[in-house]
Amino acid sequence: EKGGWPSFMAKEISEEPEAVANTVLGRTRDGQVVIPELEGLDDLFRGISRIVIVGAGTAAYSAFVGKYAIEQWARIPVEVELAHEFRYRSPLVGPDVLVVSISQSGETMDTLMAVKEATRLGAKTLSICNTQGATIPRESDAVVYLHAGPEVAVASTKAFVAQITGLYLFALHLGRVRGTVPAEVQAESIDELNTLPEKIRWILENEQEHIEQLAHWMADTRSVLFLGRHVGYPIALEGALKLKEISYIHAEGFAAGELKHGPIALVEPGLPVFVVVPSPSGAPELHSKVVSNIQEIRARGARVIAIAEAGDAAVLPFADEVLRIPLAEPLFEPILAVVPLHIFAMGLANAKGLDVDQPRNLAKSVTVE
Numbered sequence: 001e002k003g004g005w006p007s008f009m010a011k012e013i014s015e016e017p018e019a020v021a022n023t024v025l026g027r028t029r030d031g032q033v034v035i036p037e038l039e040g041l042d043d044l045f046r047g048i049s050r051i052v053i054v055g056a057g058t059a060a061y062s063a064f065v066g067k068y069a070i071e072q073w074a075r076i077p078v079e080v081e082l083a084h085e086f087r088y089r090s091p092l093v094g095p096d097v098l099v100v101s102i103s104q105s106g107e108t109m110d111t112l113m114a115v116k117e118a119t120r121l122g123a124k125t126l127s128i129c130n131t132q133g134a135t136i137p138r139e140s141d142a143v144v145y146l147h148a149g150p151e152v153a154v155a156s157t158k159a160f161v162a163q164i165t166g167l168y169l170f171a172l173h174l175g176r177v178r179g180t181v182p183a184e185v186q187a188e189s190i191d192e193l194n195t196l197p198e199k200i201r202w203i204l205e206n207e208q209e210h211i212e213q214l215a216h217w218m219a220d221t222r223s224v225l226f227l228g229r230h231v232g233y234p235i236a237l238e239g240a241l242k243l244k245e246i247s248y249i250h251a252e253g254f255a256a257g258e259l260k261h262g263p264i265a266l267v268e269p270g271l272p273v274f275v276v277v278p279s280p281s282g283a284p285e286l287h288s289k290v291v292s293n294i295q296e297i298r299a300r301g302a303r304v305i306a307i308a309e310a311g312d313a314a315v316l317p318f319a320d321e322v323l324r325i326p327l328a329e330p331l332f333e334p335i336l337a338v339v340p341l342h343i344f345a346m347g348l349a350n351a352k353g354l355d356v357d358q359p360r361n362l363a364k365s366v367t368v369e
């Protein structure tokens with residue numbers, strides 16, 4: 001069922017555009033986001049004072065991205081917590097808190113136990129899940145299904161972009177109900193969501209070969225760093241996780257602002273560092289901060305691989321490689337910036353001759369605590 005693709009991972013990365021498009025489908029009405037499954041919950045959404053999102057691994061990174069969107073649009077405080085940490089620290093949640101769980105499989109035991117604990121404490125629970133009828137959605141008060149389609153490769157790729165998309169739709173739905181998102185922001189955001197699939201396709205068509213070539217050259221690399229700021233920070237974490245998982249290379253993701261507080265000591269000549277660069281026009285302040293971070297690591301000999309908006313010339317003097325992504329509003333950029341990182345992790349594992357679909361020591365769904 002790989003349909004001619006060399007691996008499920010390759011097939012699933014190629015399906016990232018559809019994963020986003022299908023998740024948005026049927027969830028907009030007259031220029032507003034309306035998630036039909038959530039109609040009838042308006043009173044609940046108006047009454048809550050806080051949201052806690054729980055998940056594990058890649059799903060938790062999507063939650064970190066979602067936090068920015070929910071806080072910006074729905075103006076409600078969001079905490080993100082690893083499900084297994086939430087479960088065992090006697091969390092302060094009650095009836096005024098909505099606990100959102102995020103899971104591709106819907107069977108992750110750590111996440112399921114967090115949901116059960118939230119219910120026991122009187123919180124309402126919402127599951128954002130890719131697998132119809134799985135245990136976590138069945139144990140939750142409400143569910144929003146993602147429509148990424150079945151994901152077979154152990155490393156999550158298309159589900160990740162669908163998870164961010166699902167969280168953004170939820171944020172816009174919540175913002176509409178709570179009256180915090182002006183109609184024009186709803187409309188513009190829907191336009192952005194609708195253009196993401198073709199932008200992802202642009203990356204696949206124009207950058208995939210370049211990235212795979214780069215991965216091939218880097219097959220002997222021992223260690224790689226990933227840096228990002230704001231919504232680029234969880235993307236750096238995701239890039240590092242994916243590389244560890246399938247290519248067994250030591251990789252770390254950091255918030256770029258944290259560099260000088262420690263991690264910069266790791267930088268030595270030749271160390272490859274991926275940097276997620278914010279949009280120069282959309283987020284000029286963040287952009288210039290990240291460009292100075294690039295200069296700092298470059299001065300210490302790092303090999304900088306920048307993921308930057310097409311047309312961003314400021315990175316050119318300092319980057320050894322530039323992987324281009326199309327223009328998008330800053331909040332939407334993570335869905336594009338992660339695509340080169342997924343391709344890179346797969347390319348490197350392939351270059352090392354590894355089984356990208358079945359990495360050692362890992363299972364597709366982790367049904368033990």
Ligand code: F6R
Nearest residue numbers: 057058059103104105108155156
């Ligand atoms: C990473 C990966 C894992 C899962 C995590 C949660 O590529 O696949 O980190 O994201 O085990 O799984 P779900 O989303 O099924 O709860």
